[in-house]
Amino acid sequence: MDPRPVDRPGDGPVDRRWRYRRSLASRVTLLTTLAVGISVAFVALGAYVTVRMQMQSSLDESLMSRATQAAQAPAITDQETGSEIPAFRLVATDVRIGMMYADGKYVWYDRIGDPPRLGKAEVEVARDEAGSSIRTVRVDGSSYRVVAVPYREGEALLVAQSLEGQQQVLSKLGIVMLLFGVAGVIAAGAAGWGVAANGLRPVRRLTTEVEHIARTEDLRPLPVEGHDEIARLATAFNQTLAALAASRDRQRRLVADAGHELRTPLTSLRTNLDLLAQSDAASTASALPAAARAELLDDVRAQIEEMTTLIGDLVELARDEPLTHVIATVDLVEVLDNAVARVRRRAPGVSVEVWAQPWFVVGEQGALERAITNLLDNAAKWSPEGGTIRVTLVDGELTVDDEGPGIAEADLPHVFERFWRSEESRSMPGSGLGLSIVQQVASRHSGDVEAGRAPTGGARLVMRLPGAPTPPPDAPGEATP
Structure with a gap:
């Protein structure tokens, strides 16, 4: 049993490719939203x-x-009583007025609600250790902004204002921004879906056409419109189709030509074998002469050799692929010597002169x-x-x-076309x-050949290599796989 864990949907980190199962339009919409x-x-x-x-x-x-x-x-002097009234007592009623003393004691002149509690910052102002102070103080859920300024020696004037009105304004502003933000996100989602739906229409059309090609194997090129990325993709796909x-x-063509080339030796081989079979079944008087029988057998061997060569050539041509076999550094002079030796044995009536670097x-x-042997043959x-x-090899x-x-x-x-033979060569042995x-081998080795x-x-x-x-x-000293 395989001990590796199996990925299951909903397993948290294991199911980490969920986004690739979503459509491209939904991903564009989600990312836009x-x-x-966030903005x-x-x-x-x-x-x-x-x-x-x-x-x-x-x-x-x-x-x-x-x-x-x-x-x-x-x-200010009171006209009726003649007593003096401190000016700070005339400050508007929207704030609270108090006094802080150097010993840390303080007093608020109004008794409305819970007064703010003070501390070290205001004492420092009363002791003339600081020019002023301003800070926010919370009392039973209420916030106050408290200012302390020097008044007389050992005293500091306190002015405090509730922040409730400011907080109400900020709360309303937050609600308005939240509503507009939600509306903006919804509008962005709708716009993203519209953009994705319209922008990906060429992709869907291209997908439909590609699926049609895969289903029907109709390799006609796709229509290309414009010069955008989709047009480039369609152009590249058309190149693949071509x-x-x-x-x-x-x-x-290879199958048709191979069938055509194999038909002739197979027919001749079958005819010769039928003649041999009839000769063996006939009486001694009507049997083939020994010379005719030997000639038929030689013909059969030649046809088998021709078919073997043809099949080998077809197998070699079927390897229409990059080099995937044993690759090594090859001494081309040594390969040429081996090919020349083989051709000299096959054609003793022709001399071969070699000059190689x-x-x-x-x-x-x-x-x-x-390939070199084929050129020499x-x-x-x-x-x-x-x-x-x-x-010559230079x-x-x-x-x-x-x-x-x-x-x-x-x-x-047409020299390097498969199965092509000139009028003069059709009566000569060979498969074409x-x-x-030669051309295929040269191409696989990044070379070329010309006639x-x-x-x-x-x-x-x-042939150039x-x-x-x-x-x-x-x-490497030896061939490596």
Whole structure:
């Protein structure tokens, strides 16, 4: 049993990819709403704090001004009694008036409600240790803003005002901001949904068309409108469709051409085998002569060899992929020597002249040897009896010249096509896949191949492979998988 935990929905941290199960439109709407909500919250908080600080500052300036003026104003004489009335007793009734003494005792001249309790800050003003003080004092749930200014020696005048009115204003402001913030978030959500619905319409249309292609395998290109990201995505998808269509066409041609090429040797092989079977079943008098029987068997062997070569070529062409096999640093001169030795055994009537400089390629040795052998086999097939094949390898450019009739100009564009054979070569052995394999191997090794006319009048085939005249210093000594 696998001991690893199984992810289940609702398991908290385990279910951490929930957001990818949401639609793109819902994610855009959610992100837009969150962004606007956070912005509205910051703006509302900033406005609230700014208004609160401004109201607090205005109140402090007003209280300090009134307290200072009251403390400095001369006493007023009562016309009826002739007694003096301190000026601070005439301060408006919206504030509370008190007196703080140097010994820490204080008195409030009104008896309305619970008076604010004072402390060290006001005592310091009474003792002339501080020029003034202003602070907020809470009493039984009520808040007061208390100002203390010097009055007479050992005394400080107290002025206190309740903050209830200010708090009511701030509460109403908070409610208004909350309502507007909620409305803004709702409007942002609706706007985000509208933007997502309209902005993602091309994506939905593209998705529908891609699903149609996947369902019907109709590889016609998609219509592209505009120059935005969706248009670039559709263009890139059209390129993928074109590559897929080309690959499918190549596969169909390969299957069709392979079936066509296999039909002839199979038919001939079946005919020869039927003749041999009939000969074995016939009487001694009507049996095939030994020479005819041997000729039929040789023909069968040749056809089997031709089919084996054809099947091997088809398998090689089917490997239309990057290098995934055994890769190593390959000595191209050594590979060329092996290919030349093999061709000399196959075509003893043709001489091969080789002039090569050292060249090392990182790649697959077997594939490179097969490609070079195919080039030499092609040259040997077209060379006359006693002809010479000239092979040169200079700076990674392998040139093979023969003394045959050469390649017609009209045939040059088709030389490396699969199963393509010129009119002159259709009566000769071969499947028409050899040079296609050369082109594929060169392409897989980041090289190229081209055909032309040799100075001697024959064909010239050139294969170029990137590499270096010396092996790289970190090259492995042996092939590594």
